[in-house]
Amino acid sequence: MQRMKQSLLSKEVLTIVLLVAVTFLSLLLPSKIALIVTSLIFAIFAFIKPLQSVLYLLIYVAIRPLLVELNPGLKFIGDLITFILLIKLLIASRFDIKGLLHFKLFEWAFFFFLGVGSLVGYLNGVSIGAIVFQVRTFVIMYLVYYFLSRTVLPANWKEQLSWTAVGLGWLVSLHGLVEKISIRQWLLPEYWQYMPLSAENLQRIYGLPGNPNSLALIMMFTVIAVLFLKNLYKNMQYKWFLNISLVLFIGVLILTFSRGTLIAGAFFAVTYLIFSRDWKLVKTLAIGWLAAFILVYYPVNASVSFVKYLGVEAPDGTVGSLADRFGQILDNKNVDRMVSNGRVFYIKKGFEIYQDYPVAGTGFGTFGGAATISYGSPIYADYGIDLSIYFENKIYSDNQYIQIIAETGTLGVILFAVYLLAMVALFWKQRHTRFGQMMLGLWIATGVCGAFYNIWELKVYTLIFFTIFAAFAVEHKFYKQYRV
Template structure:
């Protein structure tokens, strides 16, 4: 632990654990009381320990779905921390407008995209509440970038982030094993335990994030954290623990059967290895992958069969299946027919129908397959035969960031959004000679592919990592005038 102790004091560890303990205790308090006391606690925590509170968001956001299922009073904790740290940044800046109001071109294009989509939505009868909800979805994690990019980061900041990510990944991995072996009978809220899942989904681990894709994305960053710490500790510190972690995370990652995240992770790894020419990393990942199949994947599936032989049964069909079968389902005729009737292909067709009617401007935020439409519905759905009864009484996610952008903001929005993405890539490319720069280029391509099958820029389980890492990259490369902003 000597390397960690150089930069992480006992006081730091105690305060971080105290925040975690407070969160656990709050889960069992009345909801109305929880909102009040968590607001007071996390405002104080964020002001006194702003960087620790930002790290605390990693486990909080990762397991937020199960926290809210247990106690809805915890829903504001993340926003409270974010806005409290933002407020401290403003105070610490002493209204240094040069730092606060300096933005890169990709940010200006992002703001223009948000403004444009909002105005068009309001003009097409979307409620103000729905537009604000959509803006919050896009901006809340960007605020983490804004804060970090303008500060002097604590010593060994990325190391701390990696450790928090690794430990969070261990938490969800152990819970995932219990969920899988118990056939969703143990350590889950009753609503989740008896949730009706399709035959293709019941074989997957949903975990504390409550979604197999979100779980897989978290574990992807957990794997990155392991590899980063292994690179950092060249003296072989924690070698056994990190190797065990890598095998465990890859094993649970496979058991999520998340086809989209498998592709995203493959792109991330392939681009980084190609740019860094770190061919040894291929060998390590292959060995860890084989070990995870032998030591995690097959034993867990055998364990499920063993528990079934003891009489343990799930309310649904037993969780069995294989990764090969999961990919075969992608091109199965029945599955393709389902996607055409009410799935991803259906969303694409409807998205282009909307685009054909609003080619230049789109129909505006809060109209098609985004976070706002899940909560507020859409004023245009009836016009396109999009019924909530198709999805069990719920509205749908487009499951494709690009079709949402195309439908909601048209040609103008697509150009603004493309400028936002390309603007980032150009900044990363300038730092391609550094390892961090190579990683950011790889992460950019991985994120780009993710947008084809996730609303990735709305998915907090992903954007919390993306914007924290992006903010760290910007701070280390001194993109902005610095604000002296330290933990007490």
């Protein structure tokens, strides 16, 4: 207990807690003042403590949707920290341009992919602003990888990263449970409280990220972090705290009812077990899942039913089951919706576009990506895509691969395949190590996620993925490293 107390009161932990507190206090300021104050504070801090800024960034990006909804003045903190990190690296390298411009094959493929999508989009009438927006979405979290992978990291960096994830897990879990039990009436912005939700989504926790799938992906990483720490502290340090955290995080993961994440998590676990043969992990996960159902899932659903019994008005469907959630996949009504204007519809339209533009697609900003959300698309009318039937007139392709196929054609598919395969080749070489085995599992899980989400555009996921990947790169000395 004493060592636990010392860990929780360490300088690094207290600094992150202080930064999070400053962030929430900034919500009380007028938007323009909040913009100035947070810009000064986080620019200075990022320059002085760049590595701790990355740890803070993990929390900020995860809860950014809520922060920006409450105060738009806080929306540039992430970009500002990332920019300062690159400046700090440039200075630390003493402007070693040759060293800084050394890239692996997966990076070169990524750069060419961005170039193809940008050029073709411009030639097909997409505005420069939309193209820049899309490129930024793809590249912003890679820049964190670029910084970390070329930096001398402290020996306990993975430990710091994992504890940060656990802290984030508690923050989003407790908030998510309050949201669930209060039937979305407490601790949410007013717009979120009254946001129209489909019948399938009423039962789901949206949380601080404002999206159940994003929350689920965060919880998946927090579970991985707990398992890493349990393995690290084999002398039973923090045993009870980590066990409680594991049960809580799995319970909240279940309550997101995120089918895609649960499937991806299963692929991650199976892949890791195949390579590591760490069969003790099966017991840990089985007990964790059973305890999560008994101590979190069922009590929380019972609490929601009790709150409704007390007279709180709520639509039917606020209490659901995991079995029903997966059963909806084959429900005739849900299948019809997917075919008429959902995931199946997007796939059909994507291949229709590909047939017309097989070589290089229609370019960034044309089909189901981040740029089309903000700027629209010059080709939607040509393909009978009516945005008026969608919530806020916006659609994602909900499938990273069909977006790449439609927007970048055969050339883009080849480049993105090289990006992914060159990346996994690096992990495969280290498949005899625990870290390499974990990265193989994470790569597989990411690939599965791409079939359900625009995963490489999802900032919270790519930030965590690239941060872990950077630690792997530093451990195996992919690049020249500098002391920041």
